[in-house]
Amino acid sequence: MKFIKLKLKNFKPYYDKPGIKQEINLFNKDRKGKNLTLNIGPTGHGKTSISEALLWCLFGDYYYNNWEEFINTLSREIAKQRKVNKINISVELVLEIEEDYYRLIRHGIYDITKGQKVSDSELSVIHAGEPISNPIGFVGNHFPPLELMTYFIFDADDILKKFEENRKRAIKDHINKIVGVEKLDGMIESLEEVVLSYDKDIRNIEIGIHSDVSDKIGEKEKDKAQKEEAINHLEREIQSKKEEKQGLFYSVSPEIKKFSELVDEKDKLEEEIIKLNKQFVESNIVADMDLLLIYCIVDDAIEKLNQKQTTKEEFETSSIVIKSSLGKDYSGIFFDDKKNTCLIKVGARIWDEDLDNLEKLNLKSGEGIKSNSMSTFKKYKKKISKLKLDFEDYKNDFDGTIKALMMVENKIKLIGDTTENRELKDKLKKYNDIEDIIRDKKEVQHEIREKKKLIKKEIEELRNELKLNEEQKKKIEQIIKKQNETQILLNIAKKSREEFLHELLSYINKTASESLRSTVKYEDKQRFHSIEVDSNYQFRVKQSNGKALKERQINLGYLQVSMMSFFFGLSKFLGKKIPYVIDDPLLRLDPGHDKRLIKQLCKTSDQLIFHMIPGKEYTTDSFNWLKPYINIQNWLGREEYKGLDYISYAECKDPDKKIYFNIDKF
Amino acid sequence: MSKEEEDKILRVIKRVGKEQKNGDLYFEILKKIFCHISKYENVPLDGRVQNIKDIIENFEKLSKTLDYALKLNKEGNDFGGK
Numbered sequence: 001m002k003f004i005k006l007k008l009k010n011f012k013p014y015y016d017k018p019g020i021k022q023e024i025n026l027f028n029k030d031r032k033g034k035n036l037t038l039n040i041g042p043t044g045h046g047k048t049s050i051s052e053a054l055l056w057c058l059f060g061d062y063y064y065n066n067w068e069e070f071i072n073t074l075s076r077e078i079a080k081q082r083k084v085n086k087i088n089i090s091v092e093l094v095l096e097i098e099e100d101y102y103r104l105i106r107h108g109i110y111d112i113t114k115g116q117k118v119s120d121s122e123l124s125v126i127h128a129g130e131p132i133s134n135p136i137g138f139v140g141n142h143f144p145p146l147e148l149m150t151y152f153i154f155d156a157d158d159i160l161k162k163f164e165e166n167r168k169r170a171i172k173d174h175i176n177k178i179v180g181v182e183k184l185d186g187m188i189e190s191l192e193e194v195v196l197s198y199d200k201d202i203r204n205i206e207i208g209i210h211s212d213v214s215d216k217i218g219e220k221e222k223d224k225a226q227k228e229e230a231i232n233h234l235e236r237e238i239q240s241k242k243e244e245k246q247g248l249f250y251s252v253s254p255e256i257k258k259f260s261e262l263v264d265e266k267d268k269l270e271e272e273i274i275k276l277n278k279q280f281v282e283s284n285i286v287a288d289m290d291l292l293l294i295y296c297i298v299d300d301a302i303e304k305l306n307q308k309q310t311t312k313e314e315f316e317t318s319s320i321v322i323k324s325s326l327g328k329d330y331s332g333i334f335f336d337d338k339k340n341t342c343l344i345k346v347g348a349r350i351w352d353e354d355l356d357n358l359e360k361l362n363l364k365s366g367e368g369i370k371s372n373s374m375s376t377f378k379k380y381k382k383k384i385s386k387l388k389l390d391f392e393d394y395k396n397d398f399d400g401t402i403k404a405l406m407m408v409e410n411k412i413k414l415i416g417d418t419t420e421n422r423e424l425k426d427k428l429k430k431y432n433d434i435e436d437i438i439r440d441k442k443e444v445q446h447e448i449r450e451k452k453k454l455i456k457k458e459i460e461e462l463r464n465e466l467k468l469n470e471e472q473k474k475k476i477e478q479i480i481k482k483q484n485e486t487q488i489l490l491n492i493a494k495k496s497r498e499e500f501l502h503e504l505l506s507y508i509n510k511t512a513s514e515s516l517r518s519t520v521k522y523e524d525k526q527r528f529h530s531i532e533v534d535s536n537y538q539f540r541v542k543q544s545n546g547k548a549l550k551e552r553q554i555n556l557g558y559l560q561v562s563m564m565s566f567f568f569g570l571s572k573f574l575g576k577k578i579p580y581v582i583d584d585p586l587l588r589l590d591p592g593h594d595k596r597l598i599k600q601l602c603k604t605s606d607q608l609i610f611h612m613i614p615g616k617e618y619t620t621d622s623f624n625w626l627k628p629y630i631n632i633q634n635w636l637g638r639e640e641y642k643g644l645d646y647i648s649y650a651e652c653k654d655p656d657k658k659i660y661f662n663i664d665k666f
Numbered sequence: 667m668s669k670e671e672e673d674k675i676l677r678v679i680k681r682v683g684k685e686q687k688n689g690d691l692y693f694e695i696l697k698k699i700f701c702h703i704s705k706y707e708n709v710p711l712d713g714r715v716q717n718i719k720d721i722i723e724n725f726e727k728l729s730k731t732l733d734y735a736l737k738l739n740k741e742g743n744d745f746g747g748k
Contacts, residue, residue: 183675186703187696189711190711190715193714482722489695492679492692496675496683
């Protein structure tokens with residue numbers, strides 16, 4: 001899609017005066033391949049009015065209901081003088097879509113005598129000389145909704161200001177605007193409150209029974225919540241220290257770069273160990289650990305029996321010891337011709353044909369092993385075999401990772417002890433200091449977790465003291481059941497939010513990162529490598545090694561470029577190929593950054609329309625690097641009319657020559 | 667928020683809910699809660715909490731009846747098939 005021309009009649013500073021062309025050419029099809037339109041003019045000459053005209057043309061009263069404020073003041077004066085009752089205001093946009101032309105005409109009538117608009121403005125869309133039947137539908141099909149047009153028609157200075165005032169809020173607002181995640185956040189917040197509300201319901205029942213005990217429970221619950229908050233706070237501090245650690249070894253020195261790789265490897269291995277521990281705790285290995293441990297002991301005992309001569313007494317003693325060690329859960333041990341060993345759980349039923357093998361254990365009859373005609377025994381045999389394999393796999397992974405970590409730690413220590421590099425010594429000292437701080441914080445975290453477990457146990461004991469009657473117990477059980485169900489709903493909602501945002505954020509992070517890398521200087525490409533916004537709206541700039549830069553490591557110029565890269569990623573996500581109309585595109589960007597960012601936009605966008613201030617953004621230097629892309633350039637001038645007011649006009653200039661202006665006149 | 671955007675969110679909730687046992691039931695509850703939130707976004711939090719608890723409790727009762735199960739099967743759903 002391309003904007004070809006804009007015709008303005010009595011719209012803001014564009015007065016419909018004979019002899020003054022109120023047409024603004026936006027695209028010259030004879031200069032295809034060049035897609036940049038420049039509207040150059042000092043402040044107050046009508047640049048922003050062009051953006052407003054476009055939006056009013058497309059969305060009318062929905063964009064701005066009080067459009068009578070758009071009526072050119074001169075036209076009101078002159079209409080009064082000539083005793084004309086009504087003023088017409090209109091904006092016509094000619095656009096091209098796949099080589100087909102459309103004229104969108106927004107028109108309104110204002111009654112001067114009554115001081116109000118005659119009616120709502122109207123839109124017509126003319127195609128091949130005929131009006132189409134559904135002009136509103138035409139706009140709906142080809143343009144995003146009004147609230148999303150801000151990603152195509154905007155003031156770059158305003159966008160950057162909002163990011164700088166409150167970055168997280170700005171990112172949240174943008175993401176919510178595009179995918180509407182705020183409603184989902186609202187649902188999650190409400191479900192969290194419902195879960196807490198069930199806690200209150202339980203407390204109310206408890207208070208009714210024994211207020212002292214209930215008060216104690218309440219205090220303990222508060223204490224537990226405070227401990228949870230302390231654990232979370234420490235976790236945030238630990239993460240912050242980890243990020244500080246990550247940025248420590250950035251340097252151009254090859255020795256430090258190589259050392260940095262070792263440190264990265266150490267961090268990865270430590271993360272791997274945490275992950276393996278977590279997997280172990282959540283796995284079925286822990287759930288069936290008693291089975292596995294006894295199995296390992298028995299297996300070992302049998303191997304020893306096979307290796308040395310054993311007297312009958314020794315064997316009988318061992319059998320009794322093992323049998324007594326099995327405790328109340330297991331009634332015996334089975335092993336077959338293939339030397340598979342299995343424990344027999346109490347209540348397990350054994351195949352008749354297996355009974356003969358059981359005799360090999362030489363247990364006295366009537367003791368230990370029970371047999372019936374059916375068997376679920378094989379289930380346990382299979383379970384233990386799998387458990388054994390899982391444990392072996394886990395153990396190999398864990399041992400391998402520990403071994404690798406020890407090797408890397410030794411290398412780091414060796415380099416630290418032997419290096420003559422002063423910078424490296426200092427950085428290593430800081431690194432070790434941070435590691436100590438992290439270790440201390442983790443220890444404190446662990447202590448608090450242990451205390452929290454104790455409090456939980458105390459709460460359970462206090463609850464037992466309450467001596468609830470059956471009805472109360474049943475009520476509390478029902479509430480807990482509903483609370484658990486609500487927790488499941490909450491987990492689904494949270495997971496949905498993650499998935500929902502994931503698509504948007506994956507795309508934007510990728511697009512914004514590509515934009516950033518194209519914009520930064522060559523020597524900074526490794527440092528300012530990618531942008532990452534996460535589901536908590538945290539914005540990070542990352543190096544090529546994946547480490548995030550701290551705020552103080554990013555200068556303002558690069559931060560602005562990163563913000564704009566993110567912003568353009570948002571509009572690309574919308575997937576609408578409509579022109580960008582940008583006020584003050586170069587005002588806030590550093591020289592060099594502006595050139596690279598704009599060059600990149602010129603290559604990737606169908607049409608760009610820039611509103612630039614002469615002397616500040618439009619200079620000889622900027623014209624020279626913009627020149628290869630310029631399709632049309634308009635000078636927005638202003639002239640006084642009959643001593644009444646100024647009116648603006650657009651004058652099309654040679655796109656291959658810089659427009660000369662006298663800055664002192666502004 | 668447009669209907670299209672709401673439907674998109676509900677589609678994701680349906681897909682995630684399917685991973686859960688009784689996923690269809692949970693989806694129906696969340697759909698109702700989500701629509702309630704959309705409709706009454708200016709209602710204060712504590713007001714919404716009681717309404718949501720009512721929704722959950724009503725569905726619990728409904729889910730126990732055969733009628734509801736039949737209704738669910740008959741109507742299918744709009745978000746990715748049965």
